[in-house]
Amino acid sequence: MSKAAALPTRLAKVAYIGAVLAMCITPFLLVFAISFGEKIEGAAWVWGFQFDNYKRFFVGADYPNSISFLYLKFLWYSLYYAMIASILAVATCFPFVWLMTRLSRRAQTVWLVFFLASLTLSEVFVVMGWDILLSNRSGLPALFKETGLTDLLKETGWFDVLRSWGLASPRNVRFKPTEFATILTMTYLVWPYAVILLYPPLSKINNEIIEAARTMGAGPVTVVRTVVLPMVRTPIVGTVLLLFVFLLGAYVTIAVFAAPEKHTLSISVYEAVRGATLNAPFGSAQAIILLIAAAVVLVFSRMALERGEK
Template sequence: MSAAAPGTKAGGWREQAPLIFPALMLLAFFVVPFGLMIAVSLFERVAGGFYQPVLTTANYARFLSLFFGKILVFSLGLSALVSALCLIVGAPFTYLLTKLRRRWQVPWLVAMLAVLSLSEVIIGFSWSTLLSRTAGLSNLFVSLGLMDNPDAWTPGFFAVLAGMTYQAFPYAVLVLYPSFSRLDPSLAEAARTLGASPLRAFFTVILPALRMALIATFIIVFVFALGAYLLPQLLGRPEHWTLSVLITDQAIYQSNMPFAAAMAVFLVVTSLSLVLLTTTLGRKGRAA
């Protein structure tokens, strides 16, 4: 018995050894920078300079003011709307995609990955051209007789929403695809046997069976949209800028690093909280 204990202990160390390097990377590239950011957010800005290590909560108090509160509410609402649109379109799209033969699914998945390879700059300028007055969709509607004169739809809220939804949509599809692929086809067949139409079976049987995957996808897209930076600037007006844009503005152009750090801390904490919520819901779903 006494000889087995050291062997077991050594075996435990060998099992944990592969985790040492990822833990060190997490410590070096996340924990330490995040700790420094929290420290800077509590410092005081020096007029005409940078900041000094004087502890204060004024940066967080300013962030909760009416002006920045509106920006915060707008960022959260825009992210939630993008997530909802991605689910409304992505859920039926992914379900129909999994019903195709495998050889027809591959091109669609490759197309999703191709969109992910595009940078925000390319997406932003593409949507800016598509919604412009000179070469945009309004010219097509004029030629079809649906509009009298071409119109510019950018910059504007609709342009920001369309661009961010387009960018986030492939993430929603690729996250939902494994769950829809593993779905038992007998569920839909049983609903059809009981007299339900395909549409009713989808909403009353398929979606409830995948509610945990839908919630997880919503949160993942929400976190992704919350960090949007270039698209709100390229497609929107200043009133359509998100919190990420304001963080950059305060850090670079206003030279107010403590206040920018305070806003960044909130953004990171919100993202981590949503990821933790996703993990918790996933565990409860597996337990159920």
């Protein structure tokens, strides 16, 4: 390439890198910078450098006169729902994917198309499906009543147990709004992701190893427990963590299935940035804390995993 042609090429290269970085990085930098800004009462906000938004997150705006852990509670629910649902999804998904990878290549492809199609299904559609299934007038509660299952539960005393778990009203079973419905829907939401993420490591496990173990007299369950599981421990933990980070951003599920006092940070972030409360700097601070929380969980589990491997 001649020297004369090099300059425009180089300029194009710089412009291209600039554009990619501007689109992919600037939004995150803006969130970080604005989280130190200041909300002006009755107006928008101004740039600034103060930690009031972070202080408000941990101890409330009115500290030290009074103390409030409202946003810490939101953070706790974000982490709690996401952790339980991602562990549940991987625990139920692992045996499935293991069986799937033992099928023929063609059958695997069919299953993969099925899961990819359900994986890309928007959160709004998933929530819509479960909402119909779980709401009181249609779906399971109505089915329970029609089939007499509700009465049966009442007779056997299980109804009171369900009530104490918050899964029943005085008259019938009730799933909305409950933690049960929230976690169920979130588990469903990431289940196909778990399939796609567990598929590569499990499909690489050679049948010969399994057959060797089988000829030495190990049963299929023993083989999975003693041979397969140790081989894929790292990808399993990795999958749980990826699903966890993904679920931290769940919005529709929480908005529809969780009771207001058990909402998560993603709801309050939206409220602050584009919703009713309109406090962009505080919303940014919450988003940053969500990111930091995700990063902390990721780093700690990686450390634990490395320690376990030694």
